[in-house]
Amino acid sequence: MKIAFYGSSLLSSYWNGAATYYRGLLKALSQLGYEITFYEPDVYDRRSNRDIEAPDWCAVVVYEATRHALMQVAACAAEADIVVKxxxxxxxxxxxxxxxxxxxxxxxxxxxxxxxxxxTLGQLRDEPDHPLHAALRQIDLVLTYGGGDPVVWAYRAMGAKECVPIYNGLDPETHHPVASQARFACDLAFLGNRLPDREARVEAFFLDPASRLQEQRFLLGGSGWGDKPLPANVSWLGHVGTSDHNAFNVTPKAVLNISRDSMAANGFSPATRVFEAAGAGACLITDAWLGVELFLKPGEEILIARDGGDVAEIMRTLTPNRAKAIGASALRRVRGEHTYAMRAAVTDAVLRRHFERGTEEAA
Structure with a gap:
């Protein structure tokens, strides 16, 4: 079956946190026989910040950020069996x-x-006239990056015919243990772009603990932090391309995951970096969110921090040996239960069920 997929970017992770998710899932779906074309706009300087070239498992069409070019690629939807926006x-x-x-x-x-x-759901609640309200009546299926039952129930209440969470996962060919690199050596590292609904949590969970632990080294990766005042023991790297993610995750004693406000409030939304870091064998510390235990076991495969004070206490007592043991346990868990091949199998079953239902109704 042919899929026309309209997304932010497959080729660049620059200001595009969904890149790893798209790559992992679409690669795995292609291995199940889907013929995929990914349409992405040429925006946010992503063309000059590509992490990968067009892969052999997916055709990629990069279009100019003009209304004319948009209409041209939208017309290609007529050629597809499955159209994804x-x-x-x-x-x-x-x-x-x-x-x-x-x-x-x-x-x-x-x-x-x-x-x-x-x-998205928060925006829909705030904007009764948002075009997506009407569009949901035409859309056959809503798939989400995560969110669990709260997101499913909310989308159904908004009029969606069906909503299924397809969680982030691990592509073991992309994220895996590698040799450490001196430039990423530190006690605690965090990777994330500076976003309005994340910045306050980065201050609380990363910068505040750094100010309390002046004898430890902290490393900040991601775009947009250049003019942010940082404690003296925090070094900023700028954008870290996906080719460096394995070394970035495996070198520090521990790696921190900080959810955006909406993700933390809703729960059941593990970020891509959770599986990237675990896939590299990192000792991961995450801010607390509902449902974390569905993915990794707290205390054995991941460490949970309710606030910056917890992060500081964890880093005061975390030994290198315990960090390595937690990273090894997380690696086993994600390879065994959370790969993109497994996520693609769920997606494939949902898509095929819809086509079978349509065939039965036509008969």
């Missing part, structure tokens, strides 16, 4: 959604794939 494409999202819906064949399966469901 992702959230957060980054250029004229509402116009793209309308155009894709207009061009999809009547017999095609139309999917809205939400990679930031808690934030």
């Amino acid at each position: 992702a959230s957060g494409v980054g250029f004229e999202d509402e116009a793209l959604l309308r155009a894709v819906l207009d061009h999809a064949r009547p017999d095609a399966l139309v999917v809205f794939w939400d990679v930031d469901a808690p934030a």
